[in-house]
Amino acid sequence: MAQIELDLAHAYRANPQRDEDYALLPLKMSFRDGGAYALLGPSGCGKTTMLNIMSGLLTPSQGTVRFDGADVTRQTPQQRNIAQVFQFPVIYDTMTVADNLAFPLKNRRVPAAEIRERVGRIAEMLEMSHQLDLRAAGLSADQKQKISLGRGLVRSDVSAVLFDEPLTVIDPHLKWQLRRKLKQIHHELKLTLIYVTHDQVEALTFADEVVVMSRGRAVQVGTAEALFERPEHTFVGHFIGSPGMNFLPAHGVDGGVRVLDRVLPVAGRALPATELRLGIRPDYLDLGRPDEVGTLPARVTRVQDIGTSTMLTCEAGGHALKVRLPAERLAPSEGDTVYLRLIDTHTCFYQDERLIP
């Protein structure tokens, strides 16, 4: 296992001039030995480029990759001792489950007794002990992907295990099990795990720290809690949470902010007298009494029963706002006017898309 340090940039074209020419803008990042990390972002944000640079599938156009201080920039994945799990199962159909799991160990000439012990342990963790003698060919796509995960985790001597969207082909129910297994395996084996995904639930639940990426940049690195509670950038506010943070244009005034035609008092802090954006998550946006001081009136345009909660879509001054209410709360009806409590301890203010601390 290794601490991984990146100090690099990558462009797929020669002589990059502008920001857009870079798949990864110049960055410095460090991944702790034994940590679980997720690289999260939309298609084209650079997360797979970063993963491929760590694995050695791709050489960065500038800068270095270090494992425990040693420069490995030009080493292959084999030389770096990296295990990888991809989106679709990569296994040998004609082999048994046990032989598939043992394959990476046999390749490294691990003694037979140790192989048996290790394969047995991984199979048990993944609840595949009863399937060890079955041929992989007869298994479902879900089961095959479990073998792929097992193959990635079977070696104890790897520098890191890299996962590229490993749960894409898995049905929702099995996802719950596998996420939990991965987490438990991480606790037990203390491997360095790096996980690429566009799925925030997978990223937030899997990783100790999530790297949120956009357009070749790491916008924020933080715990699930930090990304949810205090997004440092409006992109993170929007991207994390489902639906994302609500934003409204605001202007700092004496003692508060002006939002649309209302002045809302903000206690305990002074905001700059300039154009701002107010951000509040649907989960924290609450309804006040009619004409309550400090609220913004809005019209309810849609009410959705989404099972454990009720989702309201509201409209104020041409802006759409989402409100998530607990299911047991009496919800307003479409067309009703509601009074939104925009100012709360969870409210964030942004200047030039950056969080005002």
Add this chain to the structure above:
Amino acid sequence: MQLTLEQVGKTVGPDIHLHPLDLALVPGAVTVLLGATQAGKTSLMRVMAGLDRASSGRVLVDGRDVTRASVRERDVAMVYQQFVNYPSMTVAQNIASPLKLRGETDIDRRVHELAARLHIDPFLSRLPAELSGGQQQRVALARALAKRAPLMLLDEPLVNLDYKLREELRDELGALFAAGDSTVVYATTEPGEALLLGGYTAVMDAGELLQYGPTAEVFHAPRSIRVARAFSDPPMNLLTAEAVAEGVRVAGGGAWPVALPPDAPRALVLGVRAGALRPQARPGDVALAGRVELAEIAGSDTFVHLHSPVGELVAQLRGVHNLDLGTPLTLHLDPGQIFIFDAAGPLLRAAQRTQTGGRG
């Protein structure tokens, strides 16, 4: 348009893909086909479209038997998981193609209108290959909408898109379906997606249609353990129990004062949705003590996996809860929030739905 399936079944060689089923789709509304991979969603859609012929039963469109009519003889628009567009045509030409086929006038205006609704109007002169996956799928959707077919079939149309894009497009599609008058069938594996789309839901499992009704109704009153399992994410906690004088006795736990219907059998299964479990007790609650196996913080919620004498439980707690592995934790539950099933499967009593005007 009224699409009715009567005892429609599909077998391929020795394999049963669809057990004979009856289904009358609510006209002009969206029907979500919900089920895991291999549940029979795609098989059913292909029969609805006329791409495959049913092995048994009849398919009726507005009362007319179309069982033997091919897809070309039916007025159907389809959208698949994989984006299907004409690669050599521009985005505008792709969207215009069904309009031209129908000999419509005013094609330019319609193309612009549809493109604007799906936010692809800046790309009208580009080729599909020059667009991102999400944009290509929007083109495919615009083409399907342009066709204005009375029946629109969408087979997991968002599955290959990014999570966030999926969320935005799902929201837009929900509004488009509600505004249009097509009968829409939308297949998904995700319970959350069905709830967000609303309309009606048909729950499928292993080639069987298990329940059809308004989406919220099916969610809140699943007819059987199988439906409850298919329509819960996080998975529903299922506890083995038996009927006793004071209510129910949970295997591995105590007796709970749960009111049972008069004809309840002895062997029961109790269903508890993850969101019904709380760390704070309220008067009248029953308690479940255990040890934290894992706490997954997902931002707005924390998913707590609890190891307890009654089995493994998953709780969905609002907000961020930092709980270390092995921490003892007691969760509380309003007995009214329990789904009571006959151990053989059928629902005996659904969880109560209480709404209050109080602050949450």
